[in-house]
Amino acid sequence: MPQLDTADHYVNQRDGRYMDMALEQAREAQALGEVPIGAVLVSAEGMVLAAAGNRRETWQDPTAHAELMVLRLAAQRQESWRLLDTTLYVTLEPCVMCMGAIILARVPTLVFGAHDPRAGAVGSIYDFSTDERFNHRVEVRPGVRGAACSTLLSDFFASLRQRRQKRCRPSSPDQG
Numbered sequence: 001m002p003q004l005d006t007a008d009h010y011v012n013q014r015d016g017r018y019m020d021m022a023l024e025q026a027r028e029a030q031a032l033g034e035v036p037i038g039a040v041l042v043s044a045e046g047m048v049l050a051a052a053g054n055r056r057e058t059w060q061d062p063t064a065h066a067e068l069m070v071l072r073l074a075a076q077r078q079e080s081w082r083l084l085d086t087t088l089y090v091t092l093e094p095c096v097m098c099m100g101a102i103i104l105a106r107v108p109t110l111v112f113g114a115h116d117p118r119a120g121a122v123g124s125i126y127d128f129s130t131d132e133r134f135n136h137r138v139e140v141r142p143g144v145r146g147a148a149c150s151t152l153l154s155d156f157f158a159s160l161r162q163r164r165q166k167r168c169r170p171s172s173p174d175q176g
C-alpha cells in the first residue's frame, strides 16, 4: 500500500475538485436529455483546457462522448493533437473508443469516477491503460467521487425506466 503523504493528499483534493467540475458537465448533459457523463481536461499547471458533457443524443453522433469532446476542444485550442502533461477527468470509466483516443492524444493521466462493468476499457472488460502493445502508458486513478458519479447514472437510468413503463402501460378501460 502506498503511504498517504502530503503530496498525495494534495493530489486527492485536486482530483476531487476537478471531478466536481466533470460532474457539473454531466448534470448539464442530463438536462439536455443525455446520459449524464462529463469530462474535464486539465493542464499540469491546473488550468482547465476544456470541459464538456456527453452529446450523443443532441448531435445523433455515436462518437460524441464527453472524453472525445474535451480532447477535440483542447487539441483545437492548443493547435496540437498531442495533449502532453494533461490529466483527463471523466465521471465514468472510458469505453474502448475513448481509451483509444486518450492513448492517441498521449494523455499521460486519467482520473475517473464510476466503473463501467459493461463497456469500460480501463479494467472492466479490457484494460488499455497497461497493455504493453501500445507505445503509450496511461496512469490511472479510479474511483474519485465514485459514489456521486455512479448515483447520478443509476438515478438517470431508473427514471428512464419509470418513464418507459408509464408510456407502455395500457390505459385502463374506464379511462377510455
Ligand code: ZN
Pocket (backbone or CB within 6 Å): 065, 067, 094, 095, 096, 097, 098, 099
Ligand atoms: Zn467513450
